[in-house]
Amino acid sequence: MSSRGSSSRITDEEINELVSKLQSLLPESRRRNIGRASASKLLKETCSYIKSLHRDVDDLSDRLSALMATMDANSPQADIIRSLLRS
């Protein structure tokens, strides 16, 4: 299989390494320590994981928002937070 661009050929080894790295990140693969998964499984789990991380960030944004809203402007903890934000 030859590629037209001479310097941009990607080796099997590079692909293997990339797939391994990706798989090692995915929670399900980590838990069960599956041997190499199929391409479709890899893609499906990557999509699921990204979506779950998006949900996490969304939830954390909710909680940070609620926390900032309840900050009494004159409380000691408001001072701490303001200092953190200032520096």
Add this chain to the structure above:
Amino acid sequence: MQATKSFERAFLRQLLRVFRLSAVSYKSMSLQERKSAIKLSADVAMASARGSRKWTRGLIAKLSEEDEHRSFLRLILGTEYERLTKPCHGSWKIPRSKKIVRRSLRVCSRRKNNLRAPHGFKSSVLARTLVEKRTHALKRLVPGGESLDGYSLLDEALDYVISLRAQADLMQKLLTTFEASKLSALSKCTLPERKASFVGK
């Protein structure tokens, strides 16, 4: 695999800076507005901390779609904004990317080489369609992924996932710190100490 310490520091620094600039901690706004501001801040901080990647450009481009966000982004990122939104010249497209996708599929799938039998042929066609469908799904999830194929897409997805994880972890730590400051005896712990122990983790 983890995000680097310098990414974590850059993210936190940017996040706190953006919080300050958007006055999100004291300006009066609705819960939803504040949440949107926080989410926007977190995404900008993440892209800024990572630097120039396909997905960071894709993310900034997506966030810039709204006019009100665009001027805010310019303010936050300064010259970095121009750099990240500049069209990428000479970005080499992987030649025959479809062949590379197929090659990587052969490498990682457990498909039996059974092309002679009719049912074998059918299942391999189904497998290919499923992979195509899921590849499209991944393209939509990774910012800037629509223009990527095969190796590039997986490469960007990997980097994006690592950064997303760090983003979530650090936001959690920030939340914990803020919540802890409500409960702990504030006089016992000086501020620089608290901040240093937070960033060093």
